[in-house]
Amino acid sequence: MTFCLSDGLMQVDYDDEEEFVYSEEEEDIQSPGIPSSDKLSQAQKQADSAAYYNGDEDDFDDFDADDDDEQPTSAIQQSNKPWEVDFKAHDLSGLQGKQEEVVNDLEPLLAVSRGSTALLLRSYEWKTESLVEDYLTDSNKVLTKSGVHAHPPAPSIETGDEDFTCEICYCSGADELYMGLVCGHRFCTSCYETYVTIKIQEGGSWLIPCPAPKCKTLLGEEPTRMILAGNKDMLDKYERNLVRSFVKSSASFTWCPAPSCEYAIECVVPRSAMDTTIPIVNCKCGKSFCFGCGVDNHVPSPCGLVKKWLKKCEDDSETAHWIKANTKECPKCNAIIEKNRGCNHMTCRECHHHFCWVCMGPWSEHGQSYYTCNRYNEESEGANKSVSDARVQLERYMHYFTRYNNHEQSAKFVLNLMEATEKNMEQLQREMTLAWIDVVFLKNAVDVLADCRAALKWTYVLAYYMVSDNHKVIFENNQSDLEMATEQLNELVEDPSSLTGIGDIKRKVLDMTHYVKARLDTLLTDTYQGLQENRWQYED
Known part of the structure; x- marks a missing residue:
């Protein structure tokens, strides 16, 4: 294996194979060069197609290895992506x-x-x-x-x-x-x-x-x-x-919420723009958070929806939904009753009133129809419809919450993966006499995974409040593409044993990292444009 540096590029020879990748002198994720695997070639076609569908044919050609270079401490950190904002950390x-x-x-x-x-x-x-x-x-x-x-x-x-x-x-x-x-x-x-x-x-x-x-x-x-x-x-x-x-x-400054951090962030974003801009800033202590609401990085979901979602998760509103979907009130004393058997003949333990679970009418009016109820009553039908609607709303909420929570847990696992990856990098350096620059691609891949998990978590908040229409379908397609690509990269980094040799590992991890990063940029860019255009309608 030989290395040759030329014009900012690093030529890596693996036996008879050779490819070009951007020099990885910086610790931030760098773009791999020309993809060489069939798997990426197919993935790239899908990505290009999705980018064209979203009105951005060149989305994957704009990746710059120097985009994430650290800015001088005396200057405002300039935004590189459409959804990013300018900010500066002050001691x-x-x-x-x-x-x-x-x-x-x-x-x-x-x-x-x-x-x-x-x-x-x-x-x-x-x-x-x-x-x-x-x-x-x-x-x-x-x-x-x-x-x-x-x-x-x-x-x-x-x-x-x-x-x-x-x-x-x-x-x-x-x-x-x-x-x-x-x-x-x-x-x-x-x-x-x-x-x-x-x-x-x-x-x-x-x-x-x-x-x-x-x-x-x-x-x-x-x-x-x-x-x-x-x-x-x-x-x-x-x-x-x-x-x-x-x-x-000052409306232009806010303290970093990290414990014991003494830095304040300067960011000039009008409060009136918070519905269409998500001002994520990064403190020098490493904390990434929203300048507008102080919550951890929540792109691509705007602050207003984030606040509603967090309140929904914290209060007892969903407990009330469950109670409404699985219990009924006694029609005489209003005591809460849960049905735990198949019989529709209910007896209230509080007032001993006998009633029908299906139509909520007195049981005495049901004659010999002990286990069925074919009596139509507008009021009872309305009550049952209310219960049915509550159950649908609860199931809808649980659908989005389960996926939101799954990515939140996966993001925590990424921290463990980072520790394991650093050990793997040290082992590769020792056993194969490699330099740090030769193995840093593994760390970069895990960094991208962390970004994707955080973004995917908040996509489900945005999707939960979106009104179902064609714009939501496009959003969910981008969401699905990123989710699948993230899982593939996660598996590749967690278990690279299926690959043979450092050359094979590096090539495939770099290719997949670049593809996942491109999918993330596509989703965030399209979402930013959607917020700017007021493309989506939201449910209460």
Whole structure:
């Protein structure tokens, strides 16, 4: 086996066979080159046919090995696929920089000090347009209401004089250190630090008022940092609280939901576009989630349907469906009764009322017809129809939920498969003296499997709410194609023993990975276009 690198391609010789594949220097999935197996050739024809049917003949020709290259941390990560959105992950220092940008941009317009601009923005929860509109209408009213002075003097810690008395602890004397705000209230530094510390621990440190009763003057960043200069831990917490208030109030930022993650994601997607856009973002910690609703990656199902589905799964609505489909109420006392035998003559245990299970009428009216009921009654027929409809709805729900749950469980198994695959990769490297680049295709295949399982899981949510029409048929065809291809790749990666030699394994895994990736792109692209076009109607 020999390798030859040329123009970004890697030529791999396996005895008398040779093929070209994209160089796999990156850990992300790379496209294999020209397919060589008959199995892929047939699969490719099916894929091309499906792509043409969906109005995208070139869907499989646009795969770029560099699409998933990691973006510089200082730049917005640009979207590569139609359904992807631009986003950027920020750490604490980056978020502080974003705050500074907003403050610096607004300071000349308001014509107040930098510290006062920051306080006004926090008072308005960083709603810049509302602040500017109100300030230009009546600046004095805004300043007074917010407890902010346009140009307060620079803060400083002073040494007390004979007239100084702290308004909290009533200490006095020329040796006491104190700080005063523009409002004129003065407190010793010890009391000030205790007061500010309490406010920070309560979580409301972005708007700290003067300690004096009924005084609305706000304590700015500079005096707060001066007071906490000797308490680094509390100062750090204060800075984090300022950042948290900024992220919480901004529609363009949200915290990564991963436990203990300190990154926030910036993504500019209008809330009005959430019905047609699924803004999936990836944090630097590895967490992939929806910027709109905070749920884990749920493409291709939009946020509104995801929320309805999760609520449906969590509440007792389906239990109620089961009860309605399998039980009836006693017509006299309304007690819930479940039929557990074949006889239609029912006796309520609560009130001992005798009635017919089929028509719900009194049993005394049935004469000798003990085991059948041929009496037609519009009310009873309506009740039976209600039970029948409830049973149909329950069965429909269970059809989609079972498949949704199956892919959710399969996604968990993929994590175990990843561990096993890494061991197989290490074994191949040792036994066949191969480099990492020669076996990384196995990891890439498992990564694609994980993406497919996650997407297939949410396709059943979208399908559940879709009204049945030709558009749904097309969607389900794409869904079926991806599902079958995913199962084939899963079997191939889990048990490659049927293949002979590393060349055979690599060729077939690469071919199948490329095909599955193409099917996934086809489904997601078509679904994105469908959402943009309002192609589907949804059931309540």
